[in-house]
Amino acid sequence: MPTANPTDARAPQARDALFTRIEERRDDLVALTQALIQIPTINPPGDAYTDCAELIGRRLAARGFGVEYVRGVGSAGDSDRYPRTNVIARIEAARPGACVHFNGHIDVVPPGQGWTVDPFAGLVRDGRVYGRGACDMKGGIAASIIAVEALLESGLFAAGALEISGTVDEESGGFGGVGHLARLGYFSKPRVDHVIIPEPLNVDRVCVGHRGVWWAEIETKGRVAHGSMPFLGNCAVRHMGAVLHRIEEELIPRLARQRTEMPVVPEGARQSTININAIHGGQREDHDGLPSPMVPDRCRMVIDRRYLIEEDPEAVRGEIVAILEDLRRCRSGFDYELREVLAFLPTMTDANAPVVRAVAAAIETVLARPAQRVVSPGTYDQKHIVRTGLLKDCIAYGPGILDLAHQPDEYVEIDAMVQSAKVMALATLDLLAGGG
Numbered sequence: 001m002p003t004a005n006p007t008d009a010r011a012p013q014a015r016d017a018l019f020t021r022i023e024e025r026r027d028d029l030v031a032l033t034q035a036l037i038q039i040p041t042i043n044p045p046g047d048a049y050t051d052c053a054e055l056i057g058r059r060l061a062a063r064g065f066g067v068e069y070v071r072g073v074g075s076a077g078d079s080d081r082y083p084r085t086n087v088i089a090r091i092e093a094a095r096p097g098a099c100v101h102f103n104g105h106i107d108v109v110p111p112g113q114g115w116t117v118d119p120f121a122g123l124v125r126d127g128r129v130y131g132r133g134a135c136d137m138k139g140g141i142a143a144s145i146i147a148v149e150a151l152l153e154s155g156l157f158a159a160g161a162l163e164i165s166g167t168v169d170e171e172s173g174g175f176g177g178v179g180h181l182a183r184l185g186y187f188s189k190p191r192v193d194h195v196i197i198p199e200p201l202n203v204d205r206v207c208v209g210h211r212g213v214w215w216a217e218i219e220t221k222g223r224v225a226h227g228s229m230p231f232l233g234n235c236a237v238r239h240m241g242a243v244l245h246r247i248e249e250e251l252i253p254r255l256a257r258q259r260t261e262m263p264v265v266p267e268g269a270r271q272s273t274i275n276i277n278a279i280h281g282g283q284r285e286d287h288d289g290l291p292s293p294m295v296p297d298r299c300r301m302v303i304d305r306r307y308l309i310e311e312d313p314e315a316v317r318g319e320i321v322a323i324l325e326d327l328r329r330c331r332s333g334f335d336y337e338l339r340e341v342l343a344f345l346p347t348m349t350d351a352n353a354p355v356v357r358a359v360a361a362a363i364e365t366v367l368a369r370p371a372q373r374v375v376s377p378g379t380y381d382q383k384h385i386v387r388t389g390l391l392k393d394c395i396a397y398g399p400g401i402l403d404l405a406h407q408p409d410e411y412v413e414i415d416a417m418v419q420s421a422k423v424m425a426l427a428t429l430d431l432l433a434g435g436g
């Protein structure tokens, strides 16, 4: 009867020993998640980034990693008061080989209202760790660190390199974080081969990409006049009402019919969508007392259009331009300006890419159920890695329930963190051995 070679990293005994090591680190995993939550890295404005980056950097330096801090100098929001501090840690095995990189964003959104627990205490209750960023995504960062540490101690890390980064500003576009590092070559071959981003997509799902996004600001123009004689002016708010009417009557029904082959979750996002993100017309309201009677000469609206891999980005812009141009032709006194605020193309990693296969196989081993391949409705830092770093082998995989992200009483389940750490460690072993 053939016996498995005990030095074979993928032998069942080696795998079980690795899983035991991760289970033994359960308390350490919880403590690390709490410590990360207790640093309130709120974005905006970008609080305490350096403290959080240094927590990760100090821990990994003590385990033999080379640690670098790279500030996103010149990016939006970067200042001496709020430095955009990123941390990148790397360790190499005795023999050369592939590099597996875990990237997590350290920033969290503001807590908002409605919490029943302290959002920055890291409370542990009923098998969960609570706090802003618990699932999005400090629990995922902690799970990846524990996975990598267990792998290092197992003696199975014989070839290749491991990297862990903690990066800033994902919630506001990632330009000072992964975007900045990607431009400097941190997310390109030959330095890195495979990237896993532990965003909260649930323990049994591999997220292969995201829809595209196009944000724009539309401004309608008019002319001021006394509010008692509106016929002497030109009301920019009414013009914007006409734009909204066309979006409501024509565009939204059309978008609802555009279904995608991308496996986007939740189901409602498996089509094109548009959100009216903000609208403002007329006088400012941040004052006491009554307003003056004025016909508004400016109205601004921000739209957030999410689109599919089957759609042409130019056509996405073109459908808004067509509405505006048509109104200019047929509506008396209508004039507008259109400004692009933000644009990212859709991205979707091939279903047969090594990192997709390795993580899916590891999910099936650890959870004994099939892995689901999904696409995220919103973008995340994968866009910078794929578009700027030109690295195609990138996915998101991590513990936590996506729907809890940005909500009050956000939490991550400890069992899910332990399971996902096993998946990450096993997939990493597979990728380092040239699998996937």
Ligand SMILES: [Zn+2]
Pocket: 105, 136, 137, 170, 199, 200, 380
């Ligand atoms: Zn996130």
